[in-house]
Amino acid sequence: MKKIVPILFFWYFSSMAVFGQATFHPNGVADQRSEYILIKNATLHVDATTIITNGWMLLKNDKIEKVGKDFSYPKSAFVVDLSGKHVFPSFVDAYSDYGMPEIKRAGRRSYYDMVFESEKKGAYAWNQALKPEVKAAEIFVGDAKKAGELRKLGFGAVVSHAQDGIVRGTSALLSLQDTQDQLSLLKSDVSSHYSFSKGSSAQSYPVSLMGSVALLRQTYYDADWYTKGGSSKERNLSLESFAKNLAFPSIFDGNSFADLLRADKIGSEFNTKYILKTGGDEYQRISEVKALGAHLIVPVNFPKTPDLDDPMDAEEVTLETLKHWEMAPTNLGALASNGVSFSITTADLVDKTTFLTNIKKAIKLGLTKEAALAALTSNPAKALKIDNQVGSLKTGLYANFLVTSDDVFAEKSKILENWVQGQKYVITDESLSEINGTYSLALGTESLKMEITGENDKPNIEIIESDSVKIKVTTKRDRDFLNLTFKRNPKDEGIFRLTGYSTDGKVSGEGKTDKGADLVWTAVKTIGADAAKADSAKTEKPEKIGNVIYPFVAFGNESLPKSKDMLIKNATIWTNDKDGRIVGDVLIKNGKIDAVGKNLSAAAGVEVIDGTNKHLTNGIIDEHSHIALFSINEVESVSSEVRQEDVIDSEDTDIYRQLAGGVTTSQLLHGSADCIGGQSAIIKLKWGENANKLIIPNSPKFIKFALGENVKRGNSPQAPNRYPSTRMGVEQVIQDAFVRAINYKKTWADYNSKKIKTGLEVPRKDLELETLVEILDGNRNITCHSYVQSEINMLLKLADSLGFKVNTLTHILEGYKVADKMKERGVNASTFSDWWAYKMEVKEAIPYNAAIMSKVGVNVAINSDDAEMARRLNQEAAKTILYGGLSEEEAWKTVTLNPAKMLHLDDRLGTIKKGMDADLVLWTDNPLSIYAKPEKTIIDGAVYFDMAKEDKKMEELNAEKNRLTQKALASKTSGAPTAKPNTRKKPAHVHCDSMLEFGGMSVELYELMDFSNYNTEGK
CATH class of the missing domain: 3.20.20.140 (Metal-dependent hydrolases)
Incomplete structure (x- = not known):
């Protein structure tokens, strides 16, 4: 009879969830009665904060009928006593x-x-x-x-x-x-x-x-438009x-x-x-x-x-x-x-x-x-x-x-x-006896030790001959019967085979040696699993955990730099203003320049920095950068709806490296894959801040355009299937986009002037065209990737005819040919110092380009477009002295005041005078010298790079890495599961004209690469 009860019990619980369901058609007789089960005497965890000791829970079919203790219940209920057990919500x-x-x-x-x-068919x-x-x-x-x-x-x-x-x-x-x-x-x-x-x-x-x-x-906006009348234009099951x-x-x-x-x-x-x-x-x-x-x-x-x-x-x-x-x-x-x-x-x-x-x-x-x-x-x-x-x-x-x-x-x-x-x-069969623990093993006439760990139904067994010799045993458990097989020596061909029965802390049985001889064996538990775990718990020390750093990569800090008042004394100050270079003092208060002069004094507690024999300048402004971004290019010929501010990577170590080169502000541009690319982001290199706090608040709006080989796939090994594939097509794409934007603007103007009338259909908001309307309205500025004179002339004429303005021509290596036309229209030039011959479009580039444009009256900046070059923009600026004879002050402005003007930020950046942002660099030498190094790079009055602290920072970094390495080695030794670390590095630094090889296919500037889940240090 005892053998029948479990079968009935199993039948009862396995069948009750099926019976009573009206839509299932039974084959035979079905029991439609309600079934009750009473769970009693358990520690009942009703939720995370409510516990009932000796609790009761009444079930009716698949639901909970009642929870409490000592309540009345139907006499037909099947009672399950769970004394000593805990019950939790699943x-x-x-x-x-x-x-x-x-x-x-x-x-x-x-x-x-x-x-x-x-490729999906249907109205989707x-x-x-x-x-x-x-x-x-x-x-x-x-x-x-x-x-x-x-x-x-x-x-x-x-x-x-x-x-x-x-x-x-x-x-x-x-x-x-x-x-x-x-x-x-x-x-x-x-x-x-x-x-x-x-x-x-x-x-x-x-x-x-x-x-x-x-x-x-865009889909959010489309769904809103669809519900407000767009459904009369089209039937779209996805938007519904x-x-x-x-x-x-x-x-x-x-x-x-x-x-x-x-x-x-x-x-x-x-x-x-x-x-x-x-x-x-x-x-x-x-x-x-x-x-x-x-x-x-x-x-x-x-x-x-x-x-x-x-x-x-x-x-x-x-x-x-x-x-x-x-x-x-x-x-x-x-x-x-x-x-x-x-x-x-x-x-x-x-x-x-x-x-x-x-x-x-x-x-x-x-x-x-x-x-x-x-x-x-x-x-x-x-x-x-x-x-x-x-x-x-x-x-x-x-x-x-x-x-x-x-x-x-x-x-x-x-x-x-x-x-x-x-x-x-x-889930776990309680009828199985607990066998985990340490045993004294009698293997024939030998005395050994045996340890059993792991799951009770799938035990792991080791036979220990000495501290250094442990034998792994292949184990099978069937109820309380154990089958063990093992080799005494890995080099032996023979295998020991043992069979035993577990009862009351003892396992005994018979077997065969590797030579085929009969064997009697007995294992007696000396330390139970509970005692062993208790002993280990007593000696277990709290795990030492390191501190969070900001950002969470090498060179991060345990706390963010804070703005503080400071006085820099006796430095050679490059004011970029009418005063030119002076020897004097600069007082910083509340993240702004408070005073510039000589013999300035500061209140008690203000840090005083000796600038004697040193040079103090504005921070370098990189007008054209691609650092700190998870993605660079989209694939459509017009991608004006995408925004670089959505993909800023605050953990990019290039931020810190460029601070070490004196850069404090960068414009992060879309790549040059599209005729009309995405919207840029202008950031300050505040190492450790999150992406949103890197962006300069209320900064002017910019967008990237591109002309020439990159857009039309001039370097393609095969004919591209994306329009355009010619320079003429590039012009048509831009013209078509702005014609659509002009019509779009008119549609909204008509709607807004007449919307007082009931029943007027709301136009669809188009993020692509919204951005182009901002350009038409003068609320967004164009930075255009450009090289060839003919295409530059084309874009300037197209802008004239359609009523928009080009703010900056970047690269512009044939700018010396069109400088007069640029000056006439107030177009800025952001160029390289001496790049040439890296593709057909630059075969007529000359290193005198920047100086020629400057002397014609064009506002000229030297940009990096390259993460490594950005660390040496001071030296790139100096080349304009060699090639073209610019003065030192004119040369320095190409990486400070001039890009500030291009970005319409010269009301707060680019000069050292009262009221300007305290974005400053203290140099060891003339900043145009190859020997100059930034001692301190300051943004909004906070020191983000300090050369004096670099040795200590490197020591701490190496010490922390060594601590973690030793911890990992010890963790592996203790038996923790391991994995080979991912040491893949982020792809090589790129610029607008880079040619990278991925899988045998040449592509330009991350064209297929999406680093949306890519961490700077190669995670």
Whole structure:
């Protein structure tokens, strides 16, 4: 009879979730009665803050009927006594792809084989990366194997969606029971989903991160237009779905803290507060992340220990990689201690079996158990408005709960059962005796030691002959029977084979030696697993964790530089003003230049810097730069909708390197792949600040245009399929764009003058044309990549005819031929000092170009267009003295005041006088000398580079890297899983005319490269 009860018990719990479902047609007789189960005498964790000791919970079919203790219940209820056990709500994963079809990513296409049209048939969005019409509820197919794997981790329900595209449609709440899919689908349209990844789309646009941002922004505007009357123009099922999906909680997939800031900026524009799925590096910018006020969905994909046995790997691995390995497990604790609301997800975990282990590690490093439980249960349920179905143990919710041997986060606790919709799933078989521990092994006449670790049903066994000799045993366990096979010596061909039975701390049996002789063996437990763990816990020291640095790369600082008042005395001051060069003092107050003169005094406490025999100048301004950007080019011939400010990489070490060269301000330009490129960003090189704080507030607006070989693919090894492919075509593209912009402007003007009339149709807001209208209105300035005289003349004439102005011609190596025309129109020139012969367009370049244009009366700047050259722009400026005979002061202005004028920032930058920004460089020598070095680089009164501190900074950097390297080596020795570190470096520095080789194909300036998830130090 005892053998029959478990069978009946199993039948009872496995059948009850199916019976009582009206739409299922049974084959035979079906029992439609309500079924009750009473769980009693457990430590009942109702939620993260409510615990009932000796608690009771009554289940009716798949729901919780009542929670409490000692209450009345139906006599027909099946009673389950869980004395000594804990019951928790089953976990909820808010970011899953369970049950979704496999996503096949599209391969990269070259710029010479581009796809412009969507390959998706039907009345859907023009771009395949937009898929708001996809509903997880309609494509979900249950997977018993994957459901079982998730149940073992403690999950009872997931919110799943198809993780494909920039707009991904809606998710569904799915139960992890493995009978009918109709029972698993608990709720459709739980949340809408967005990302920066185009996924499986084979369409060329967008190829960049900034293109993804622009496409998403445009889709928001299109959906608004569609609902306000655009549907009368076209029927678009994607826009209909997008508009409807705005009613649901919106989840944005981010891979880094930078993505979170970027996504929040989009959300603010459209009055949407995103739930942000993160990359697990929020601790690096915790104050900025906290300020978002968003709910986060956080992965626990902690890096494996870097394998640094090879000294070359140890040399090449970045400080960032090592610090993130150490600090990633502190992320959850940092979020909790800073009051950030978050959920925990299995997303991004390659080996999901490490999920609970990683959470327990996070608990050791600062995460409380209460915060962990809330993040796995009630937090995701509340954030997604499904807390009336899952997430706690309350009346009316689904009967999804865990039965555990101890607190679920206790080191030795086990999940025994996971009940999903009232259906019991056994996770750990309690009937198996606990065998882990240390044993005294009698192997025939020999006395050895044996250690058993690992999972109880899948034990790991080692036989220890001595401290240095350990024998790995292949083990199979069947109930309490063990089969062991091993070699005493790896060189031996023979294998020992043992069979034994485990009972009461003893394993005994018989076997065969490697020679075939009979063998009797016995293993007696001397130290239990619990005692061994207790002993190790007593001696375990708190793990030492390093500090966060800003930015989180080499040369970062533990605190951000702060503006302070200071007085620089007795320096040779290059005022760039009517006073020219003077020897005197400069007083800085509140980030501004307060006074310039001689014998200035400062209040007590103001730092005084001796500038004797040193030179003080404005910070260098680089009018044409591509540093600190995740992406450079888009692929369309007109890409005016994209913005460099959306893709600033605040962690780029080039920022610091250029501070060491005296650069304080850079204009970050779009590349030269498109006739009309993207909008630029003007930043100050405030090393350590986040991307938004690098941008100069209220700075003038600029955009990049391009002419010539780069646009028409003149260096292409094959004929490009993108228009234009000739210089004539370039002119037509620009003309067509502005004609469309003029008509667009008129359409909006007509609408705004007549909109008082009811029923007037709202025009569609077009981000591409909006930008061109800004140019027409004089609110955005053009910087145009240009070389050849004929094309420069073409653009100037085209601008005259269409009513727009060219602000700056950059590169402009044939500028000496058209300087008179540029002066006549007030066009600036941003050029190189002596570049030539790197392509056909520059065969007539001359090093006297800058000086000739200057003498004609054109405002001329020397730019870098190259991260390495930017560190030596002072020397590039000096070349204009050699080639053309400019004075020292005129030469110096080409990298300070002149670019400030080009950028319309000369009211605050470029001269040293009262009221100007305190962006200054103190040089060891004349700044035009090859011997000059910046001693201090100051921005807004804060010192961002200090040569006197560099030796100490390098010592600290090397010491920290060595500490982490030693820690990684010790971690590997202790048995931690390892992985070879990624020592891949960021591609070589590039400029507008670079020719790089990727996979045997020449491309210009990052043409196919999208570094949206690329970290500066090669993460």
